[in-house]
Amino acid sequence: MSYFTAENLETAHEIISRYPRKKSALIPLLHLAQEQEGWVTDNAMRQIAELADTTPAEVKGTGSFYEMFKFHPVGAYMINVCTNLACQLLGGEELLAHAEESLGIKAGGTTADGMFTIEDVECIAACTEAPCLQVNYRYKLRLTADDLDQLIDDIRNGRATDIPEHGTLGLVRQHIPAGAGAGIVAPEQATERPVWLARNDAAAEGREG
Amino acid sequence: MPTYDYVPHAPGYVDNDGPKIVTSRFVHEDSHTLERYEATNGYEGLRRALDRTPADVHEEVRDAVVLGRGGAGFPAGVKWGFMPPGKFPYYLVVNGDESEPGTYKDRLLMERDPHQLIEGCLITCYALGLSQCFLYVRGEMPAAQENLAQALNEAYAKGYVGKNIMGTEFSVDITLTWGAGAYIVGEETALIESLEGNRGMPRLKPPFFPAAIGLYGQPTIVNNVETLSNLPWLLVNGFEQYKAHGSEASPGSRMVAVSGHVNRPGVYEIEQGVTTFRDLLYGDNFCRGIRNDNELKMFVPGGGSAPWFFPEQLDLPLEGRTVGAEGSMLGSGAIMVMDETTDAVKAALRLVRFYARESCGKCTPCREGTTWEERILQRILDGEGRPSDIDKLLDIADNISPGPYPVAADPSQGLDAVPFPPKQTTICPLGPSSVAPITSTIRRFRHEYEAKITKRDSIPVMAAPMSSDPVEVG
Ligand SMILES: Cc1cc2nc3c(=O)[nH]c(=O)nc-3n(C[C@H](O)[C@H](O)[C@H](O)COP(=O)(O)O)c2cc1C
Ligand code: SF4
Ligand code: FES
Numbered sequence: 001m002s003y004f005t006a007e008n009l010e011t012a013h014e015i016i017s018r019y020p021r022k023k024s025a026l027i028p029l030l031h032l033a034q035e036q037e038g039w040v041t042d043n044a045m046r047q048i049a050e051l052a053d054t055t056p057a058e059v060k061g062t063g064s065f066y067e068m069f070k071f072h073p074v075g076a077y078m079i080n081v082c083t084n085l086a087c088q089l090l091g092g093e094e095l096l097a098h099a100e101e102s103l104g105i106k107a108g109g110t111t112a113d114g115m116f117t118i119e120d121v122e123c124i125a126a127c128t129e130a131p132c133l134q135v136n137y138r139y140k141l142r143l144t145a146d147d148l149d150q151l152i153d154d155i156r157n158g159r160a161t162d163i164p165e166h167g168t169l170g171l172v173r174q175h176i177p178a179g180a181g182a183g184i185v186a187p188e189q190a191t192e193r194p195v196w197l198a199r200n201d202a203a204a205e206g207r208e209g
Numbered sequence: 210m211p212t213y214d215y216v217p218h219a220p221g222y223v224d225n226d227g228p229k230i231v232t233s234r235f236v237h238e239d240s241h242t243l244e245r246y247e248a249t250n251g252y253e254g255l256r257r258a259l260d261r262t263p264a265d266v267h268e269e270v271r272d273a274v275v276l277g278r279g280g281a282g283f284p285a286g287v288k289w290g291f292m293p294p295g296k297f298p299y300y301l302v303v304n305g306d307e308s309e310p311g312t313y314k315d316r317l318l319m320e321r322d323p324h325q326l327i328e329g330c331l332i333t334c335y336a337l338g339l340s341q342c343f344l345y346v347r348g349e350m351p352a353a354q355e356n357l358a359q360a361l362n363e364a365y366a367k368g369y370v371g372k373n374i375m376g377t378e379f380s381v382d383i384t385l386t387w388g389a390g391a392y393i394v395g396e397e398t399a400l401i402e403s404l405e406g407n408r409g410m411p412r413l414k415p416p417f418f419p420a421a422i423g424l425y426g427q428p429t430i431v432n433n434v435e436t437l438s439n440l441p442w443l444l445v446n447g448f449e450q451y452k453a454h455g456s457e458a459s460p461g462s463r464m465v466a467v468s469g470h471v472n473r474p475g476v477y478e479i480e481q482g483v484t485t486f487r488d489l490l491y492g493d494n495f496c497r498g499i500r501n502d503n504e505l506k507m508f509v510p511g512g513g514s515a516p517w518f519f520p521e522q523l524d525l526p527l528e529g530r531t532v533g534a535e536g537s538m539l540g541s542g543a544i545m546v547m548d549e550t551t552d553a554v555k556a557a558l559r560l561v562r563f564y565a566r567e568s569c570g571k572c573t574p575c576r577e578g579t580t581w582e583e584r585i586l587q588r589i590l591d592g593e594g595r596p597s598d599i600d601k602l603l604d605i606a607d608n609i610s611p612g613p614y615p616v617a618a619d620p621s622q623g624l625d626a627v628p629f630p631p632k633q634t635t636i637c638p639l640g641p642s643s644v645a646p647i648t649s650t651i652r653r654f655r656h657e658y659e660a661k662i663t664k665r666d667s668i669p670v671m672a673a674p675m676s677s678d679p680v681e682v683g
Contacts, residue, residue, distance in 0.1 A: 089468075183380075
């Protein structure tokens with residue numbers, strides 16, 4: 001049974017074409033699956049295995065290594081509070097505690113209405129803007145407890161239009177126009193010396209001569 | 210007089226009068242567009258590279274001594290020379306996985322100046338005869354993914370990337386790819402595993418030095434985002450101009466993020482090897498001192514994996530070799546500042562917990578060791594520590610990293626520095642990194658550990674002598 005929508009299936013084929021070997025597309029394909037449903041279903045993994053010429057066990061084996069992939073439903077809005085050192089020094093743990101209190105769940109949990117999941121995460125590369133968090137990986141910087149409550153309220157009331165639902169990452173995708181690419185092939189088919197390196201020979205001969 | 214300060218569209222970046230080798234466009238709100246890029250010398254470095262032979266371009270990078278900005282500080286031009294001749298195809302993997310605690314600069318470079326990075330990749334591919342480039346961006350960075358995708362699409366449309374670049378016979382594809390949340394994937398061999406569609410576990414070096422045996426077993430260059438972002442400027446201005454910046458041993462500039470208890474935390478481009486930690490923490494152009502005029506207690510000089518520094522080290526320049534000799538590393542340019550109100554044990558625990566969580570589990574000293582380190586530190590912090598816990602922590606540390614661990618000098622105790630790097634019983638340096646916060650704080654603030662431990666011991670119920678301390682079972 002097909003998991004991907006027709007449009008996503010097309011995207012999946014395009015993604016695969018950008019790698020010399022199909023299996024290299026596993027992580028991008030898992031992201032695509034997660035974007036479609038908000039989490040990665042067994043059905044999705046079966047189809048990814050087919051597309052990438054591997055087994056569902058391999059897909060799960062790879063996918064389960066990575067924190068971002070969820071193999072069960074999570075909230076439509078994932079609030080990831082950074083508590084690593086730079087944030088801890090400026091109140092990251094207190095911010096996390098406030099989020100837990102406001103939503104009535106512990107880190108790792110999801111609200112009963114399926115709206116929010118909270119996670120206690122590691123450094124998200126915004127350390128100078130501590131304390132900070134991400135909602136579905138969109139940054140909110142130098143946050144106070146009040147800012148956080150406002151943010152939660154905005155999300156609940158549909159005012160956080162800048163944040164797509166969980167699973168959607170970069171909104172722009174790479175697209176190589178037909179005929180514009182250099183040609184992506186398996187390593188076995190790329191054993192020729194790249195042509196422009198011949199420029200070195202002329203120079204070397206020049207030096208010798 | 211111009212007022213230099215934060216730039217709203219590049220959160221954290223402080224525009225000051227420092228060098229502008231990689232951040233020159235950050236002041237512009239549209240710095241990520243091709244239009245702005247072309248209007249500000251964009252793709253000029255590539256154009257000049259294409260007028261020269263590939264070997265000549267490699268030579269330029271070697272002469273400039275572009276030190277890697279991802280952690281190890283190895284000169285890019287030298288690493289580029291390690292690929293075995295004739296074993297095509299060669300690949301380029303760009304490390305945009307930025308997740309070392311305290312590090313914030315590659316994300317800014319990818320979001321704010323994606324074309325500069327793309328141009329850096331193209332110059333590298335041209336110089337070395339690489340067949341394909343993979344731009345691996347951390348999964349949790351959608352804005353960087355978006356801006357890079359947009360930039361690549363524009364660059365393909367204009368003939369800067371792909372077939373017959375700028376009308377020459379030079380052709381190469383760049384594939385944008387994202388991670389999915391795993392710190393260890395920043396380690397170069399784990400990155401390659403991830404790119405092959407596997408769990409991100411490091412490979413044993415040797416034999417898997419990527420330049421010899423990398424992606425799909427082929428010679429592969431792995432470079433950091435900031436490292437490659439230097440190349441367009443270098444090719445336009447030449448290595449002599451590049452070396453006019455920074456110090457003799459560490460030329461050029463460097464991006465650093467200063468976070469924690471300073472008045473103006475921020476991301477700064479500084480003169481590498483010249484600017485000192487004191488300039489950075491206290492200078493008017495930089496962080497303007499410790500908050501509330503508090504005393505500085507300690508700081509992490511180069512990312513979560515770096516042994517800690519103290520006020521005595523403030524006058525050291527941010528120069529790799531110097532900092533290494535003094536017991537730490539510049540690593541990824543991440544400085545986390547802690548004032549006198551900071552609990553040393555709590556701060557150490559937070560970093561140790563990070564390593565325990567992120568250990569990939571492939572080797573025992575790291576997998577088991579980091580877990581034990583975390584548990585013991587946690588119980589000390591909770592007031593449940595045992596008298597033998599300090600020695601136990603040091604013993605576990607010694608299993609991961611045998612011998613004296615790198616540490617800063619402590620003149621008050623008459624102790625010298627132990628130079629970087631540490632020894633390791635592990636496959637990769639993640640395990641040893643977990644030791645840094647522990648040895649740094651125990652040597653300096655042993656009394657804080659003891660105070661927490663004896664608080665529990667002072668409960669007058671059958672205080673057990675050390676020898677009969679219970680043996681833990683895992
Ligand atoms: C545990 C670990 C994590 C690392 N994370 C990163 C990272 O996020 N980004 C990075 O550029 N290098 C990281 N490195 C360093 C890379 O292995 C590699 O040395 C670097 O990308 C090479 O690029 P450079 O020579 O341009 O610095 C990490 C190393 C280790 C051991
Ligand atoms: S040191 Fe830790 S992270 Fe590195 S390979 Fe061993 S278990 Fe994995
Ligand atoms: S420590 Fe929180 S973003 Fe880096």
